[in-house]
Amino acid sequence: MTVPSPVDPRSVPVRTLRSGAQLPAIGLGTFGSDHVSADIVGSAVRTAIDIGYRHIDCASVYDNERAVGAAISAAVADGVVARGELWISSKVWNDEHDDVAAACERSIRDLGVEHLDNYLVHWPFPNHHPPGCDIDERNPNAVPYSHDRFMATWAQMESLVERGLVRHVGTSNMTVAKLELLVADAHIQPTVNQMELHPHFQQPELFEWLQERQIVPIGFCPIGSPQRPERDTTPEDSAPTEDAAVRTVAERLGVHPAVVCVKWAEQRGQIPIPFSTTPRNMAANLEAVTTAPLTDDEMAMLTAADRNCRLIKGQVFLWRDGQPWTDLWDEDGTIAG
Numbered sequence: 410m411t412v413p414s415p416v417d418p419r420s421v422p423v424r425t426l427r428s429g430a431q432l433p434a435i436g437l438g439t440f441g442s443d444h445v446s447a448d449i450v451g452s453a454v455r456t457a458i459d460i461g462y463r464h465i466d467c468a469s470v471y472d473n474e475r476a477v478g479a480a481i482s483a484a485v486a487d488g489v490v491a492r493g494e495l496w497i498s499s500k501v502w503n504d505e506h507d508d509v510a511a512a513c514e515r516s517i518r519d520l521g522v523e524h525l526d527n528y529l530v531h532w533p534f535p536n537h538h539p540p541g542c543d544i545d546e547r548n549p550n551a552v553p554y555s556h557d558r559f560m561a562t563w564a565q566m567e568s569l570v571e572r573g574l575v576r577h578v579g580t581s582n583m584t585v586a587k588l589e590l591l592v593a594d595a596h597i598q599p600t601v602n603q604m605e606l607h608p609h610f611q612q613p614e615l616f617e618w619l620q621e622r623q624i625v626p627i628g629f630c631p632i633g634s635p636q637r638p639e640r641d642t643t644p645e646d647s648a649p650t651e652d653a654a655v656r657t658v659a660e661r662l663g664v665h666p667a668v669v670c671v672k673w674a675e676q677r678g679q680i681p682i683p684f685s686t687t688p689r690n691m692a693a694n695l696e697a698v699t700t701a702p703l704t705d706d707e708m709a710m711l712t713a714a715d716r717n718c719r720l721i722k723g724q725v726f727l728w729r730d731g732q733p734w735t736d737l738w739d740e741d742g743t744i745a746g
């Protein structure tokens with residue numbers, strides 16, 4: 410397969426963390442949605458680096474960190490990139506909140522690096538599910554959110570920074586209510602919060618809360634995750650790539666609607682981390698953040714496209730029978746018990 414022309418990584422915008430560290434304003438996602446093999450994701454990572462990506466979003470639960478690590482090591486060994494030019498993040502899975510160091514050390518080993526640039530708590534609940542499970546699967550030991558328990562996990566995250574294993578720490582799937590508690594008690598503040606963000610789910614309140622505190626929003630499912638696992642689909646879901654405003658802009662630019670989702674995300678101020686194993690799509694997504702910005706009218710039209718349509722509802726992390734998934738998301742500002 411012919412690899413498309415590389416995008417100059419220096420032309421990719423960056424975001425600056427409160428520490429002063431800078432990271433590329435687009436990353437490659439590596440979750441194969443339970444159906445793309447580790448080897449295919451690994452070769453996608455290598456292609457992405459060849460094309461010009463310098464930011465890779467990993468997680469131990471994606472079950473492909475060894476393949477991703479092999480791709481990174483090969484790219485470094487081949488002289489395509491220096492380790493210091495890459496931003497590599499990973500996440501501790503829900504069943505390792507009590508032993509974060511072991512989880513982090515394993516990710517570091519699997520990824521073949523000496524440190525991670527960022528390490529995130531994947532979900533604020535210690536509730537987990539087996540890979541490939543369906544929407545009704547529940548962990549019998551699942552519990553509601555506990556700030557004390559989360560802070561015990563966060564203290565372990567802070568130790569990793571002190572040991573030099575990770576440069577920064579961050580959160581994922583948090584809410585304003587939970588983050589307010591964390592920032593009040595943390596010794597080391599979160600640098601980023603990874604959250605679902607696309608034109609049909611813009612989370613303006615949380616987004617602005619983060620921006621005001623210099624916590625960078627990282628947007629997952631930026632394209633609406635068309636291949637997401639069955640457990641994350643419900644009949645009321647909508648697809649941002651089918652949105653009329655997204656399609657109008659795509660037509661003007663002569664690109665796929667997915668590319669508009671990525672471009673809008675970067676221009677709005679979050680860091681999108683689109684997944685792709687198709688070199689042409691990877692290249693189009695990377696190029697999108699280097700070309701002329703969307704007009705103010707287009708940005709306004711895309712803001713108006715918000716439908717508050719959360720796709721990754723997280724049902725499998727609930728802790729009571731018959732509980733609504735909204736209990737995970739503190740929509741009225743209260744943490745459900």
Ligand SMILES: NC(=O)c1ccc[n+]([C@@H]2O[C@H](COP(=O)([O-])OP(=O)(O)OC[C@H]3O[C@@H](n4cnc5c(N)ncnc54)[C@H](OP(=O)(O)O)[C@@H]3O)[C@@H](O)[C@H]2O)c1
Binds near residue numbers: 531632694
């Ligand atoms: N923190 C969390 O809890 C969490 C949750 C979900 C996801 N994530 C992270 O976010 C990443 C992205 O989310 P996601 O993978 O669910 O979904 P996504 O990035 O919204 O969508 C990926 C899909 O879009 C297609 N695509 C990508 N670029 C395209 C283009 N230019 N034109 C047409 N189609 C395109 C891909 O197909 P091709 O492969 O054919 O290009 C793939 O099927 C994950 O990989 C993971 O790293 C984190």
